[in-house]
Amino acid sequence: MHLMALSCQLEFALLKSVMSNLLENGRSVSAALFALMLAMTASAMPVRALDVDVSEYTLENGMKVFVIPDHRAPVVTHMVWVRVGSADEELGKSGIAHYLEHLLFKGTEKLKPGEFSKIIRLNGGEDNAFTSYDFTAYFERIATDRLELVMDLGADRFANTVFDDKDIKTELEVVKEERRSRTDNNPAALLREQLSAAAYTAHTYGRPVIGWMSEVEALAAADAQAFYRKYYTPSNAALVVAGDVDPEKVLKLAEKYYGKLENTVPTPKRERTQEPTPIAAKRVEMSDPRVASPSIARKYLVPGVNQAPPGVSETLDVLGQVLGSGSSSYLYEELVIRQKVASQVSSWHNGDTLDGGEISISLAPAPGVDVTAAEEALDAALHKLFKDGVSEDRVARARNQLVASNVYAIDSQFRLAYIFGAAFAIGRSVEDTLGWTSRVKQVTAQQVNEAAREYLKLRSSATGVLVPAPSKAANATSN
Amino acid sequence: MKFLKLTIVTLLVGLLQVVQAQAFEIREVESPGGLKAWLVSDKTVPLITMRFSFRGGTINDPENASGRSYFLSGMLDEGAGDLKSQEFQQRMSELAMRMSFDADREHFGGSFQTLSENKDAAFDLLRLAVTEPRFDAEPMDKVRGQILLGIKGDEENPGRIASKELLKTMLGDHPYARVPKGDADSVSSMKPSDLKDAWSAMFVRNHLQIAVVGDITAEELGPLLDKVFGALPAQGKKVSIPDLKAPEKGSITIVERKIPQSVMSFAMPGLVRSDPDFVTAYVMNFVLGDGGFGSRLMEEVREKRGLTYGIYTGLASWTNGGLLIGSVSTQNAKAGETLDVLRAELVKMAEKGPTEEELEQAKTYLTGSYALRFDSGSKIAGQLLGIQQDNLGIDYVIKRNDLIKAVTVEDAKRVAKRLIDPEALTISIVGRPEGIPLKTGEAPG
Numbered sequence: 001m002h003l004m005a006l007s008c009q010l011e012f013a014l015l016k017s018v019m020s021n022l023l024e025n026g027r028s029v030s031a032a033l034f035a036l037m038l039a040m041t042a043s044a045m046p047v048r049a050l051d052v053d054v055s056e057y058t059l060e061n062g063m064k065v066f067v068i069p070d071h072r073a074p075v076v077t078h079m080v081w082v083r084v085g086s087a088d089e090e091l092g093k094s095g096i097a098h099y100l101e102h103l104l105f106k107g108t109e110k111l112k113p114g115e116f117s118k119i120i121r122l123n124g125g126e127d128n129a130f131t132s133y134d135f136t137a138y139f140e141r142i143a144t145d146r147l148e149l150v151m152d153l154g155a156d157r158f159a160n161t162v163f164d165d166k167d168i169k170t171e172l173e174v175v176k177e178e179r180r181s182r183t184d185n186n187p188a189a190l191l192r193e194q195l196s197a198a199a200y201t202a203h204t205y206g207r208p209v210i211g212w213m214s215e216v217e218a219l220a221a222a223d224a225q226a227f228y229r230k231y232y233t234p235s236n237a238a239l240v241v242a243g244d245v246d247p248e249k250v251l252k253l254a255e256k257y258y259g260k261l262e263n264t265v266p267t268p269k270r271e272r273t274q275e276p277t278p279i280a281a282k283r284v285e286m287s288d289p290r291v292a293s294p295s296i297a298r299k300y301l302v303p304g305v306n307q308a309p310p311g312v313s314e315t316l317d318v319l320g321q322v323l324g325s326g327s328s329s330y331l332y333e334e335l336v337i338r339q340k341v342a343s344q345v346s347s348w349h350n351g352d353t354l355d356g357g358e359i360s361i362s363l364a365p366a367p368g369v370d371v372t373a374a375e376e377a378l379d380a381a382l383h384k385l386f387k388d389g390v391s392e393d394r395v396a397r398a399r400n401q402l403v404a405s406n407v408y409a410i411d412s413q414f415r416l417a418y419i420f421g422a423a424f425a426i427g428r429s430v431e432d433t434l435g436w437t438s439r440v441k442q443v444t445a446q447q448v449n450e451a452a453r454e455y456l457k458l459r460s461s462a463t464g465v466l467v468p469a470p471s472k473a474a475n476a477t478s479n
Numbered sequence: 480m481k482f483l484k485l486t487i488v489t490l491l492v493g494l495l496q497v498v499q500a501q502a503f504e505i506r507e508v509e510s511p512g513g514l515k516a517w518l519v520s521d522k523t524v525p526l527i528t529m530r531f532s533f534r535g536g537t538i539n540d541p542e543n544a545s546g547r548s549y550f551l552s553g554m555l556d557e558g559a560g561d562l563k564s565q566e567f568q569q570r571m572s573e574l575a576m577r578m579s580f581d582a583d584r585e586h587f588g589g590s591f592q593t594l595s596e597n598k599d600a601a602f603d604l605l606r607l608a609v610t611e612p613r614f615d616a617e618p619m620d621k622v623r624g625q626i627l628l629g630i631k632g633d634e635e636n637p638g639r640i641a642s643k644e645l646l647k648t649m650l651g652d653h654p655y656a657r658v659p660k661g662d663a664d665s666v667s668s669m670k671p672s673d674l675k676d677a678w679s680a681m682f683v684r685n686h687l688q689i690a691v692v693g694d695i696t697a698e699e700l701g702p703l704l705d706k707v708f709g710a711l712p713a714q715g716k717k718v719s720i721p722d723l724k725a726p727e728k729g730s731i732t733i734v735e736r737k738i739p740q741s742v743m744s745f746a747m748p749g750l751v752r753s754d755p756d757f758v759t760a761y762v763m764n765f766v767l768g769d770g771g772f773g774s775r776l777m778e779e780v781r782e783k784r785g786l787t788y789g790i791y792t793g794l795a796s797w798t799n800g801g802l803l804i805g806s807v808s809t810q811n812a813k814a815g816e817t818l819d820v821l822r823a824e825l826v827k828m829a830e831k832g833p834t835e836e837e838l839e840q841a842k843t844y845l846t847g848s849y850a851l852r853f854d855s856g857s858k859i860a861g862q863l864l865g866i867q868q869d870n871l872g873i874d875y876v877i878k879r880n881d882l883i884k885a886v887t888v889e890d891a892k893r894v895a896k897r898l899i900d901p902e903a904l905t906i907s908i909v910g911r912p913e914g915i916p917l918k919t920g921e922a923p924g
Contacts, residue, residue, distance in 0.1 A: 072521060072524075072855075073850060073853050073854040074850055075850050075851055105772075114772060114773075117772045117773065118772070121773055121840070121843075121844045122840060122843055123843075123847060124843065124844055124847015124850075124851075125847070125851075126848060126851060170783070170784070171785065173784075173785025173786070174785050174787070174788055177785070177786070177808070177810065180739050180808070181740060181808050184738075184739045185637055185739060289737065290635050290738065291635065292628075292632045292633075292635040293628055326568070327565075327568040328565065328569045328572045333565065337621070340621075343621075343624045343625050343628050344625060344628075364628055366624050367624050367627055397569070397572050400572075400575050401572060401575045404575030404594055407525060407526060408577070408592065411526055411528075411855045411856045412855050412857075413854050413855065
């Protein structure tokens with residue numbers, strides 16, 4: 001039984017039509033919304049697909065096209081991925097990538113504000129977008145025979161968005177409300193933000209995707225426009241289409257609509273400040289009257305898939321799984337079952353990044369257990385693992401589960417499109433994505449144990465502790 | 480065995496053209512032992528997904544044992560038959576299967592997914608969980624600790640506080656107002672015998688509904704259904720639910736919390752799922768606040784004024800009652816303004832209903848997007864179970880778009896007048912809201 005949410009990597013800009021899917025048969029509202037948020041959060045975990053045919057093309061302007069046929073239902077998922085995310089933002093402009101994503105719904109030379117989404121709706125489709133550290137992506141899900149319409153609109157938006165002053169100001173208020181809802185109203189989210197800021201000394205992964213409120217407030221039309229001009233050029237983007245389609249036909253349409261877009265700027269270089277080798281354990285502690293019970297969050301900075309030596313990223317995937325995925329994982333058995341110092345513990349690896357990756361651990365002390373004691377027990381359990389290693393059995397189970405997660409992923413068309421779009425965004429090839437399963441199968445217990453000793457060092461970690469604080473404002477209820 | 484050929488039809492009103500999209504077949508499978516399930520066989524992905532539920536759920540929890548069903552939902556994968564908790568968990572992870580349970584107001588549900596190559600072993604593990612749960616003391620204490628932490632967390636979660644207060648104000652002691660997790664005292668004193676009582680009250684074959692999708696044939700499924708559920712008793716007691724009477728007069732409750740945003744839940748009396756006006760109400764509410772962008776509330780509160788990231792309304796329709804319920808959050812200084820806009824929109828909808836154009840657009844979207852609910856095995860299973868729970872019939876998937884299309888603007892206006900009553904609007908606000916107009920009998924927070 002899992003009661004703890006994973007940390008959220010994506011900022012979903014437009015939470016729309018989320019309840020209609022769940023409500024018509026009469027389910028309750030807030031639970032449905034919450035379930036959806038969790039589902040979206042989970043989809044940020046690294047998963048790659050196995051038995052799928054992917055066709056890859058490059059248009060004359062350099063834009064990539066990926067087509068993944070899925071003929072189970074007469075629907076199609078259309079995505080445009082841009083190789084720019086919050087980690088590409090200039091100092092002082094945090095949040096601009098995400099703000100711009102909102103503004104791409106505000107109209108073009110041809111379309112009025114909001115008209116894009118309205119047309120999609122009138123054709124029975126759903127649309128949305130999301131921004132992360134390394135990418136920004138826009139998607140529509142719609143009946144297959146509407147694909148051409150969506151491509152026409154998508155290409156127009158990619159090149160011809162206009163930035164009207166009034167709409168821009170109103171939308172900035174919306175983004176500020178989004179930040180208040182997601183982060184400022186939620187102490188655990190605030191701690192995660194502080195933890196990332198502490199973990200990174202130089203790299204922009206230390207900044208929140210949604211941006212610091214002080215900087216978001218100051219974002220202007222000119223900032224958005226400059227960012228758009230610099231990064232939204234066809235040679236910096238990919239079209240991903242998954243669904244009931246024929247790849248050659250999709251290519252023809254892509255040539256017609258996206259192929260005509262011109263590169264007005266050179267392909268932007270992603271030259272980010274790289275994180276120096278970590279040499280000191282970082283620590284943040286936060287107390288807040290809104291916290292009900294203490295929790296610990298830790299992240300280790302590890303090489304991302306682009307930096308790691310061959311096989312290491314897959315070894316870290318297995319390590320994350322072995323450590324804390326599910327109720328039969330190492331840390332869960334050690335801390336929840338055997339020692340009973342924790343109520344929940346989980347861990348995961350995210351190496352699907354342009355630059356560095358992370359292994360994260362999240363822990364809730366058992367009721368009555370001191371948070372310091374719980375943290376000591378966590379470190380002791382990790383030391384035991386360094387010393388004794390984990391069994392071949394455990395590693396075999398973790399490998400199986402990761403391989404199976406690929407098969408489960410194929411069930412979702414959205415997920416299929418996401419996997420190949422995200423791989424493009426961080427510069428990984430289709431072959432690399434498809435080969436992940438066979439590489440995971442080769443990971444040995446010895447490699448996992450060596451990786452644990454090598455990468456789970458406190459000096460490359462940041463630990464965040466969140467504790468309750470007594471409230472001055474009594475929790476009064478009045479009617 | 481009954482066969483029924485279904486076709487999902489997408490109507491694109493813009494072109495006045497009917498497109499037959501794709502056919503898939505829903506079969507009602509009856510097992511040798513007499514259990515029924517709806518099945519969509521599809522070999523494309525080597526997976527089997529099953530969703531099932533027993534009538535019951537948190538409404539079954541006795542008053543002195545709140546949270547009993549929820550507790551049970553956390554215990555069924557914590558040991559069964561000869562397998563103790565960790566052995567059971569290890570077996571699940573070896574098989575890379577997925578199994579979870581949940582309790583809502585009127586149903587106790589199960590979700591199950593397996594690779595088809597492991598189906599016999601995975602279904603056998605499900606059999607153990609369903610028919611021979613152990614309720615050992617040690618895992619029970621572990622799960623108890625997790626639930627207690629969850630309860631504590633909810634007490635500080637603005638959204639949870641707001642909806643709990645709202646339901647308390649509107650529904651009082653009615654079982655529908657219960658929070659699934661229950662209260663801390665009750666959870667602290669929950670015994671294995673309580674869970675066993677909950678299990679034997681709900682886990683009976685005539686309360687069971689099943690949907691299966693994926694790489695399995697009807698011939699293979701029948702015997703597996705008997706294997707998993709066959710040992711359960713055939714008959715259980717009828718579940719009785721008291722009628723619901725939501726107050727006709729609205730009120731505002733403020734729960735003060737030092738947070739930058741005011742988080743609001745609001746509701747009015749709604750209607751039951753079997754109400755003849757349900758579909759009309761669903762379409763009308765789509766225009767009001769269930770459409771994301773394009774809904775009146777989203778346009779007025781977010782798009783025009785930038786007051787919020789999102790405002791939504793939806794129908795919570797149960798067997799014996801229902802609510803039209805919604806949520807919005809905004810910075811504290813704008814709480815009053817946000818409520819003013821909300822009220823004005825409710826008055827407008829109650830008096831004039833949706834326009835012809837709005838109604839047509841809503842119908843176009845709702846019919847055109849129906850196929851999107853069937854694009855994965857787990858989504859199809861979820862839809863098929865929901866249709867069974869609501870007793871809508873195996874041909875609902877065919878009929879559904881016609882029901883939506885049949886809604887007229889006169890119907891929609893009548894139902895808007897019937898349901899939307901700004902005087903009955905009950906609101907609960909968590910935060911430090913400013914500019915809330917308080918009526919007599921209400922005190923500021």
